Amino acid sequence: MNNEIHIKNGLVFDPTNKIEGKICDIYICDGKIVDKVSSSAKVIDAKGMAVMPGGVDIHCHITGPKVNLARKLMPEDHRLDPHFKTKNTQSGSGGIVPSTFATGYRYATLGYTTAMEAAVPPLMARHALEEMYDTPIIDNGYYVLLGNNLFLQSLIAEGRKEEFKEAVSWWLNVTKAYTVKLVNPGADEPWKGHKNLNVKHIDDNSKVVDIAPRTVIDAFINVVHELGLPHPPHIHCNNLGHTGNYDTTIETMKTAGDRRLHVAHIQFNSYSGEMGKSPQSASKEITDYINDHENITCDVGQVMFGKAAFMTADAPLTYLLRGYKKQKWVNADTECESGCGILPFDYQGMIYTHALQWAIGLEIFLLSKDPWRIVLSTDHPNGGSFANYPLIIKLLMDYEFRKEAMKHVNQKAMNSTILGDLKREYTLNEICIITRAGPAKCLGLKDKGHLGKGADADITIYDMLDDKEEMFNAPRYVIKAGQLLIENHEFVSDYTDKKVLRVAPDYDKDIEKVIKPFFDDFYSISFGNYAINDEYLHGTGQVIETKKKKSIYEN
Amino acid sequence: MKGKLILIPGRSAKQGVGLNKGKLKDEYKKVTTTLEVSFEDMKSLGLETGDHVKISNEIGETNVIVKGLREGKIPEGYAFIPYGPPSSCLFDGETCASGMPESKGMKIDIEFIKKGEKKKTTLPPLNS
Amino acid sequence: MxxxxxxxxxxxxxxxxxxxxxxxxxxxxxxxxxxxxxxxxxxxxxxxxxxxxxxxxNHVIEDKPIARIDGKEVALDDAIDEAAKVLMDAKFPILYGMSDTICEAQRQCAPMMDDCGGTIDTTTSVCHGPSGMAFQGVGEPSMTLGEVKNRADFVMYWGGNPAEAHPRHFARYAVTPKGMFTPNGKDDRTVVIVDVRQTKTAGVADIFLQVKPGKDFELLWMLRAACKGAAIPDNCKELCGIEKDVVEDLFDKMKNCKYGVIFFGMGLTMSRGRHFNSGALMALATDLNEFTHFVAKPARGHGNVTGADNVVSWQTGYPFGVNFSRGHPRFNPGEFTTVDTLTRGEADAAIVIASDPVANFPKPAIDHITSDKCKLISIDTKQTPTSEAAHVSIQTSTYGINTGGTVYRMDDVPISLRPAFDSPFPSDLEVLTKLRKKVNELSKKANRPYATKKYI
Structure with missing residues (x-):
């Protein structure tokens, strides 16, 4: 079989290598981008098309225990959106939380070839890895929830820094994770152990909180920096979704000092106003801070109108939201490690708060000065499905379209924002940055997000269309690791040999002696059965190197 | 000696052990053909532990061996049997659009066939 | 032994x-x-x-043929070829079972039925299937079992008999273990059993409530009403068999505990009301979160039935009773669940994996699956009435004893198995992987339009 491809005449966007829409040739051999290929290579004539690296989703929820609970919870949603079998692909169910096969295929049909699952409790990591193997085409990695880990918290509280570092490293290794995820740190104990309370402040040290969130955040930022992970701690800040929470967000970013930190779905953490009352936009305050601090990266968590599903380790927030309509709700406590809440949701343009959230997300995109540090996401499916990405791109690239869209939603919300005054329009090159080059850089994935020699041959070729939603909705060609998957909008093969991306920092084996007694006392599975063996990578794991960095600009 | 009872099939540890040894073996067969009936019903039906009875409903019928339970273990009018081929004979395939046949609480007729072959066993003492 | x-x-x-x-x-x-x-x-x-x-x-390596067709020993590949052909030729092939095998093997099943346009269903449909349906309706506040050990000070079992069905449930997870916030074990917990029979489980109870058979829903709904401020009715005893003051006291304990949990069994799902019963229970646990932290969990049966639920859910979006005849998964309990497809005589081929419907199903279903109208394929580790009645019968090695792989505990915690010794029999994974490949080849050859299969 011919493993060489030559893409010619395409308008190439490769911001990492400073190619901003230039007609040039791309050569592929054995899954990688190379300097040249033989004359027998398959030729793709990309005349009139844009050639970009495959998309990289830095924050979504697509595999693992909570995702599967949400899938089970919403048959009514699957029913409306069947995903049909084709000669080359399996069938599945669509909707806001698609089945694994449908998830992989649908990401590919948007031109995405990598997606990172944003939150998995360590005890359930096998489940996430198993689902990843059943999610075709896209490479995956996942962030492991450690922010509410009781054992790690006790090490922090007792000031046992060395052991803490070794233990975090151990956890990353045995769970095959990509980086540390912190979700509402410190909130599990009030929720599970104190009749459904929540932590209120980053410096909360009331009786129900064992340890102040800031102490936890600081300890993790430090240790991840020390370990040199390719991606910093990925944080879901305290007070997410609450009016007046931008303070907490800024305090969280300040806690990082000049060390790296990635703030997830920052839109949900950019509200001013008085707690308990209607929110206002704090996009300006938030973007001001980000613009001035190179160590901070974030993804937006854009809210889109229509169906969504909350699935988050922030259990108290989900329960609070459930209170509005008393819909079906799932809570899932994981011993010693995490909480979880799931709730089907609907964002409606006519509702003040929802319209405001939509506007704040767009404001953050438009006010931020450095596209490399702001990533397009909907926090799928929390802010809406990843299927909305093309529409978001159109909103960012087209001021008139945005103005028109604003007319159809809550006017009180629109009048309270500056969205209408922001005339900026993203360029194709900037879109290429916020959807692939940037997130790859934020993740420290050197082989992805660009088309330079040696990069993974994950490539998307779009027809150049005036309607950018249409353009990004249906790439004409998608190539994954050098294999042509979509040709003329149709799947021509099914790619299953995919990679699990992970880190494997060194650690001292003796740390197990410190951890084991805790396990024996408080976990319900044996310590010996906790570590995940390599079989779960199905031979397709890739370890990303560790190296200390102060910002994404350091090599 | 005829009567009506409501049957509640379920799991038991013995049945679990039996099926590990093999479903085609005697132990499993013995466990799954033992019908547990309340003290009161045993009395009113004139049955003794070890008696062979026929239980039946509109779906089917099967022969089982009856065992008396002491007071309070099972309400009067009810009988218990571990899951197995005999209980299956009495399940209706109708699931009321749920996929689950109504597998607990079916009305059955019980009829004496013959005395047990073994020496008569007495009921366990009431307060043991 | x-x-x-x-x-x-x-x-x-x-x-x-x-x-x-x-x-x-x-x-x-x-x-x-x-x-x-x-x-x-x-x-x-x-x-x-x-x-x-x-x-x-009791696990011994039996001296038996690996593969048989109509009782005659054949090579494994021949049996797989025949099984694939049966599935492809059938108008309405069904796949059933899966609860007693590893997830890696289960993962082969849905794509295989997708390729032959069949129906996939697991033993869930005759176990906690109704709880799965209730879950779709009302959700569920739940937890892993370690949380119960560490935190629960109120533990309730409803319509289940763990003393006999899950013998170590009490000691390992829910009643006696000493946890982080339950240092005194059972002394820190109130244990309540609700059942129609006074089973062995009742022996551990601080409070045993003998509910009238078929009246679980009434009791659950009374407690739900109480959450909303309604009084327990005076005719409580008449409605559900339990005294009013006992129910009042129970509600008080539920409301005032720190971390409450209810495990429920098939006493709810198999009796009158089915998914309404489990739904009422899950809704009650949800309601109680207004007062305190409260969770509930079905006490699932077979080793990996929870894994089967998970695998079928992530591959198709639905937990059981899924049909592929129109080129995409459709879920409809009562239509695509195995008892129904057999009782109505629709299935003309059935592949049964690690399960024994011939011994356990309702009589009309057994009559059909063993008749010549339905070609039966059995993949099992032991000889069972099903394997003996099958047209194609393949004996495999046993998970957790001969082979590794993943199983999901009743609380969805995945665990890797550690095999003890080899078996001359092939694993479920090996057999199903081969069969899936074969069916896929045949389906590509058949070259049917994909979205319009045979089922009408």
């Missing part, structure tokens, strides 16, 4: 630590196995319960 006689010391002994027992949904993963590698038997299963011991110690 032990196969090693006392006089003959085992020469070739192997110890397997942290082995997982897959007999019931507890999936206890702390068993130490002693294996006689010469005789290929497990001689000791330390810490296993009565069911676990029966599971491990």
């Amino acid at each position: 032990s196969a090693a006689s006392k006089d003959n010391k085992i020469v070739n002994e192997k110890i397997v630590e942290n082995a997982t027992c897959t007999f019931c949904g507890c999936c206890c993963d702390d068993i130490t196995l002693t294996v006689d590698m010469d005789k290929k038997v497990i001689t000791k299963a330390q810490d296993a319960c009565i069911l676990g011991k029966a599971w491990f110690l």
